[in-house]
Amino acid sequence: MQIKEKSFTKEMELAIFEEWKKDDTYKFNENTEKKVYSIDTPPPYINSPIHIGHASTYIIMDFIARYRRMTGQEVLFPLGLDQNGLPIEISAEKKYKVDFTKLTRDEAVGYCRKLLDETSAESINSFAKCGIMFNSWSEGEKIGDMYQTDSKSYRAVTQATFIDLWNKNLIYEANKVVNWDPKLQTTVSDAEIIYEDRPGFFHDIVFKVKDTNEEVIIGTTRPELICSCAMVIFNPNDERYLHLEGKTLITPYFNKEVPCKSHTAAEMDKGTGIMMMCSYGDLTDIRFFMEQKLEPIIAINKDGTMNEKAGDLSGLKIIEARKKIVESMQNSGLLKKITPTSAHRTPVSERSGAAIEFIEMQEFYLKQLDYKDKMMEIANNVTIYSPKSRQILIDWINSISIDWPISRRRYYATDIPMWKCKKCGNYVLAEKGKYVQPWKEKFSGTCECGNSDPNEFVGETRVFDTWFDSSISPLYILGYERKPEFFNKHSPCSLRPQGKEIVRTWLYFTLLKDYLLTEKIIFDDVWIHHHIVDEKGYKMSKSKGNTIDPQKILNQYGASPFRIWCAIEGNLDRTDFRCSMERIQSAGKLIDKLWNVSKFVSMFELTQEQEKNVEPMEIDKWVQSEIDKLIEEATIGYKEYDFHNPTVRIINFIRDEFASHYVEIVKRRAYNNDPNTKFTESERNAAVKTLRDSLKTILELLAPVNAAMNYYIYKEMFNENVHAQKWPTKTNTTSTIVTKDLVEFNSAIWKAKKDATLSLKDPVKKATAPESLKSVEKEIKATHNILKLTFGKEIIVEAK
């Protein structure tokens, strides 16, 4: 069919996306004999609409999926939605203006469900509008179906992995100092802590030496912790305090005796140079207490209030307690002065913004310290694109110092599947395969001690860290626990695509947990992407107001320019993309050429009879040999997740070689209606066949990126689905024409005509072309209307 439309519009595109949703091409066939290429797509949080960073990275994943499908692989490209954890709860609390700590658990869970129902449709729709084709758009149990991490099925698998790890003796419960978020009332992992510069104040308070009554001024930022002070230290080189070595000091306000020692942890130029060690103001304190084998005095409760250890500060919140003790000490002269510190690095909960407190809690841990060497080996062996990102993972593994705390005291997450036997105090586990909620379900079974009375078991109320769920996504999508045969046949997962900022969380935890469960490196390849930043190179954030809504781009330009932009802007695995509407818009113009040249080529068709009667000329072989180079570059590039260089090459080829030179030269042969230059029927047919074959290959090569337009053209011209085609292979054609000679000669003619203010149709008096173009003599003479054409070393053009 001939293409008539002036241009490819976003309306045509939307119609195609709707067609695709019904197209079996993208569905996943569980019983396939093909090699499976599985993509562990990052399940996005859908508590807010997807932003431009999501859109861009999923578009690149769609490139990968489309390319792999064409190479003959069965592509597993499922859509997952992450619906567990604190972000969901916080969004729900905000949106419905409720406080979960004041609700029943069922009510809290209800609000989360409500939020998720209201927001998920919008996100899913945005993906579709980008032309991203997942295997499925509805939730289900089949491989490739959309999944949600809060579904019964997913949670059952999460629970099963816990049961397995518990039985492997890899999980233990321990009373340890944890990072406590007093606002959310939960333990948080190191990965969920950020450090903020917050203003602080040194409070110079007065300690007294026990026997001499000498006053010692100590600077502290946490005066409310005086009650838990267990020692005072100064630097061994600090002559101001050397005489205090081994003395006993009396704390102010609480009048408790504490030892005074020299220790290198104290720095001479910080504060007053002498410091009190409390349990626990910060991580220094924790390490110090462990080192000195000091008994901690925990004075802060889980809810961020002081307890009875703090004397009359008991019951007050930390800030209130600080205020009270400061006022009181000021009045009694125990506090000399307050000076602001330079910005004070404060550990803050990433999710809630509350300052982290360090308290002791009973939590479950997954062993990871024992596996650091193994993890390092895995980090060194998994294939990472770009290889430079490997270092992020290695650095993180090196810095791990505690086991992974996997339990949380929140509501909307996977429930820990166990009960405690009231009789013997041991834990009993749920059976694998079914999602259980021990906090509202009774245990039916028998404890090792013989207890089988359902009322004699206490259901666990804690839930899992959200990374405990997300870290099994590659297992889940490959049917782990649910379809063991499929899983065994098709694991490990082919690709993990993800952002560099979650290497230490999602990537690390997945490699760790899935190794502990399967003893495999769970991924063949890991593709780590950088970020979409604003025009000036700054990170986009809602608070800065520099975010770009992908809907705006899609509504204004459609998906095609955006997809092209994702490819041509650079390699996202190596660099950030600066997002500008202007550049996205102009990216769209780059492929107008493909549309127009397709319109031209579609004017020519051959009958079956004519197809047999072709005699390629040298220029036909030349364009074929150039396309061979493109095939090679695209194949190598795409395989290594480089869509940038091949796309730029293909687009440039279409315009600078194919349209400008090949099409210009053969169009007279294709029309073959110039009485002065007649071609034979088989020469004419060769032109048409080469035009059509070349375009066909070009469309195939660019199909992963320019998915919709190429689909449209291909269907019109060749009546097939380009995305279901076999990836093109080289024809190994050779040509005597030197590309550079051809391009330079044509350019010289065009320039000469322009300089002589001639029309392109006007004749050229005489010209000398490079020797390698001798085989195209007839055609270049006709193309440029050259009256006298000779060949030599140098290009000479005499226009008039």
Add this chain to the structure above:
RNA sequence: GGGCUCGUGGUCUAGCGGCUAUGACAUCACCCUUACAAGGUGAGAGUCGUCGGUUCAAAUCCGACCGGGCCCACCA
């Protein structure tokens, strides 16, 4: 504070020891040419972040510094 990473015409990008540094977008000039004015042809625009070093030769290797980003960290 430490580690990693990036820094190439106005903007983005290729190159990662060796011809006059690749290409795009934007800018300017001219041009309707049997696909294309949402186009074509051509032009201008860069001391390859800065400063040193290695080399016959450096955008490319090394060091220091500056700037962006990510990650980590015990400053009372």
